Amino acid sequence: MCMVKTQGLSRHYTFGSGNQVVALSDVNLTVASGEFISIMGPSGSGKSTLLNIVGCLDKPTAGDVYIDNVKIDYGNAGSLVQLHRQTIGFVFQGFNLISTMNALENVWYPMYFNKVPKPERIKRAEELLESVGLSNRALHLPSELSGGEQQRVAIARALANHPRLILADEPTGNIDSGTGKKIVDLMKKLNKEQGITFVVTTHDSVMANNADRVITITDGEIVD
Amino acid sequence: MIEAFLLAMRQLRTKKVRTLLILLGISVGVAAVVGVTSLGEGIRVNAVSEIEKSHDLTLIEVSPGVSNGNIILITESKVRAVREYGSVVAPYVKDAYVTPNKTYFEANGISAEYMDAKDLQLEAGMWFEEGTYQIVLGSDIGEKFAKIEGAEIGNAIDARIRLYGEEGRAIDKDITFMIAGRLKPTGTDTDDQAFIDMNIARELTGKDVYDGIMVKLDKSGQTPAARTAIEKLGLTCYSAQDEIDSVNKIMNAVTLVLAFFSGISLIVGGLMIINTMIVSVYERTHEIGITKAIGASELDIIRMFLSECIIIGVLGGILGDLLGVLFSILIDSVGRPMLVAQLGIADFEHLTVINIQILAAGFLISLVISVIAGIYPAWRGAKLDPVKALRQL
Numbered sequence: 366m367c368m369v370k371t372q373g374l375s376r377h378y379t380f381g382s383g384n385q386v387v388a389l390s391d392v393n394l395t396v397a398s399g400e401f402i403s404i405m406g407p408s409g410s411g412k413s414t415l416l417n418i419v420g421c422l423d424k425p426t427a428g429d430v431y432i433d434n435v436k437i438d439y440g441n442a443g444s445l446v447q448l449h450r451q452t453i454g455f456v457f458q459g460f461n462l463i464s465t466m467n468a469l470e471n472v473w474y475p476m477y478f479n480k481v482p483k484p485e486r487i488k489r490a491e492e493l494l495e496s497v498g499l500s501n502r503a504l505h506l507p508s509e510l511s512g513g514e515q516q517r518v519a520i521a522r523a524l525a526n527h528p529r530l531i532l533a534d535e536p537t538g539n540i541d542s543g544t545g546k547k548i549v550d551l552m553k554k555l556n557k558e559q560g561i562t563f564v565v566t567t568h569d570s571v572m573a574n575n576a577d578r579v580i581t582i583t584d585g586e587i588v589d
Numbered sequence: 590m591i592e593a594f595l596l597a598m599r600q601l602r603t604k605k606v607r608t609l610l611i612l613l614g615i616s617v618g619v620a621a622v623v624g625v626t627s628l629g630e631g632i633r634v635n636a637v638s639e640i641e642k643s644h645d646l647t648l649i650e651v652s653p654g655v656s657n658g659n660i661i662l663i664t665e666s667k668v669r670a671v672r673e674y675g676s677v678v679a680p681y682v683k684d685a686y687v688t689p690n691k692t693y694f695e696a697n698g699i700s701a702e703y704m705d706a707k708d709l710q711l712e713a714g715m716w717f718e719e720g721t722y723q724i725v726l727g728s729d730i731g732e733k734f735a736k737i738e739g740a741e742i743g744n745a746i747d748a749r750i751r752l753y754g755e756e757g758r759a760i761d762k763d764i765t766f767m768i769a770g771r772l773k774p775t776g777t778d779t780d781d782q783a784f785i786d787m788n789i790a791r792e793l794t795g796k797d798v799y800d801g802i803m804v805k806l807d808k809s810g811q812t813p814a815a816r817t818a819i820e821k822l823g824l825t826c827y828s829a830q831d832e833i834d835s836v837n838k839i840m841n842a843v844t845l846v847l848a849f850f851s852g853i854s855l856i857v858g859g860l861m862i863i864n865t866m867i868v869s870v871y872e873r874t875h876e877i878g879i880t881k882a883i884g885a886s887e888l889d890i891i892r893m894f895l896s897e898c899i900i901i902g903v904l905g906g907i908l909g910d911l912l913g914v915l916f917s918i919l920i921d922s923v924g925r926p927m928l929v930a931q932l933g934i935a936d937f938e939h940l941t942v943i944n945i946q947i948l949a950a951g952f953l954i955s956l957v958i959s960v961i962a963g964i965y966p967a968w969r970g971a972k973l974d975p976v977k978a979l980r981q982l
């Protein structure tokens with residue numbers, strides 16, 4: 366089973382002067398269902414760009430993305446919203462919680478958009494916080510949590526709508542390596558126990574060492 | 590949907606000062622409109638009640654009609670037709686007379702029904718006896734006669750009426766009336782009229798039609814229907830409602846213009862909301878990026894901001910109505926004594942009137958302006974590119 370497939374994926378940024386920045390060039394990538402892959406590469410190599418396109422937050426200049434063997438139609442906003450609500454969960458690098466909402470609310474927020482009834486939503490958010498070991502911090506605002514705790518809340522939130530694919534952009538980027546290891550272990554556990562596919566960009570060798578497969582990208586191209 | 594409002598409420602609570610300021614901005618505008626409208630409405634209500642005091646709303650005055658250039662006369666058969674619509678139907682004739690001293694006066698030839706319909710009350714003397722040349726004078730004309738002609742009750746008064754013969758030749762007829770009584774002053778045109786027996790009047794002029802009919806109804810609510818029915822007969826109708834209608838029309842126009850100009854301050858309130866919302870969208874750019882990534886559609890984002898605007902609109906409307914009522918009380922308590930003193934008019938109860946329509950309008954204006962002001966910022970938020978939004982901290 367193939368969770369993600371990209372075909373000839375390119376992303377160019379054109380500036381007014383006619384200059385072009387090639388962020389991605391002819392990327393062909395296949396991620397099997399249940400796989401944990403890690404994308405490495407120097408800064409500016411196009412990791413975030415790739416993740417954003419696969420996650421339907423950005424449109425490719427050329428090429429196609431298939432999720433669950435279905436070609437993504439970037440023109441169909443409704444289908445993209447459905448993917449965000451049901452199939453894909455995101456974890457970003459730092460500052461990715463909503464600062465005016467406490468941990469519990471941050472976790473149930475995706476279910477709110479997915480129209481899950483409130484009691485059910487709160488129950489699941491509590492369970493998810495428990496599973497990431499933060500039930501005692503449920504009512505704390507992000508500003509009252511450490512970087513590692515915030516990232517665990519973000520993972521709990523990514524899990525909210527039972528996604529089958531989690532895209533994480535440098536989830537350990539802003540935290541020390543000890544805490545980073547806990548995050549990696551948590552993700553590995555979810556991957557093993559629930560079969561969730563993970564695509565994780567990282568500069569962190571611990572993360573890479575734990576991945577089923579590491580893909581290296583330089584100047585927008587995959588190098589083997 | 591309720592939850593969208595709860596979430597929006599929280600957003601507004603996190604920026605209390607800002608929210609309070611826009612609420613004030615919009616509610617001051619609403620208050621100005623409510624206050625000014627209550628003044629216009631107050632003036633209208635006072636004017637209408639003045640008319641109601643001096644006019645009988647259950648009375649329709651019927652006069653000959655005009656249709657396609659033909660005059661439709663009030664014949665016996667028309668009178669019979671009209672009788673169906675009123676509880677008292679009093680046809681009368683009306684002629685102009687002149688005294689040797691050149692005092693012109695109008696004498697209405699009337700029957701007992703007319704006295705009943707118009708509720709004529711004697712002040713002195715008594716009513717004319719049927720079949721005689723006795724005359725009863727309205728209070729003003731009575732005074733005039735006493736002054737100019739030296740004619741009091743019990744005196745005779747000479748009068749001449751000009752009639753036109755077959756060939757259009759003028760024939761003057763001289764009559765001597767005997768003043769039988771004088772009416773109480775009414776403040777209406779009755780004061781300037783004289784009254785004689787209808788049969789005598791018709792005999793004098795040889796008229797076989799009437800000059801008008803007084804139609805009296807039981808309740809003022811029956812006036813419009815009766816009026817329409819009589820107008821269908823081709824006759825012209827007048828009732829005090831006509832005056833009330835024209836006062837209403839004028840005052841509504843005046844109030845609308847005043848409300849419009851006082852409402853200009855609402856534009857400022859609207860601009861404040863636009864500005865605050867744009868700032869809010871800008872501040873929450875990163876949050877909007879996350880929100881989109883976790884499954885919010887563009888509509889969800891629009892709903893998120895518009896919910897805030899609806900709350901502002903509702904609170905602004907309530908606050909604006911409250912301030913408007915205060916403003917209206919202020920206008921009443923300051924303006925009324927001033928008007929009474931300046932114009933020397935009799936004191937009246939209230940200068941301003943607040944009613945549910947004014948309050949509802951104030952509330953709606955606030956809501957509509959808030960929502961309209963929120964559309965552009967909300968749309969901007971919805972259209973944010975999530976990738977760019979996420980990059981921004």
Ligand SMILES: Nc1ncnc2c1ncn2[C@@H]1O[C@H](COP(=O)(O)OP(=O)(O)OP(=O)(O)O)[C@@H](O)[C@H]1O
Pocket residue numbers: 378386387388406407408409410411412413414415
């Ligand atoms: N909005 C944009 N406009 C122009 N160029 C852009 C834009 N976004 C990204 N780029 C360029 O695309 C390239 C890839 O950027 P990307 O963010 O994907 O790199 P990255 O591998 O995630 O880097 P890092 O490890 O620092 O996060 C970079 O050269 C960047 O300058």
Ligand SMILES: [Mg+2]
Pocket residue numbers: 412413414534
């Ligand atoms: Mg990046």
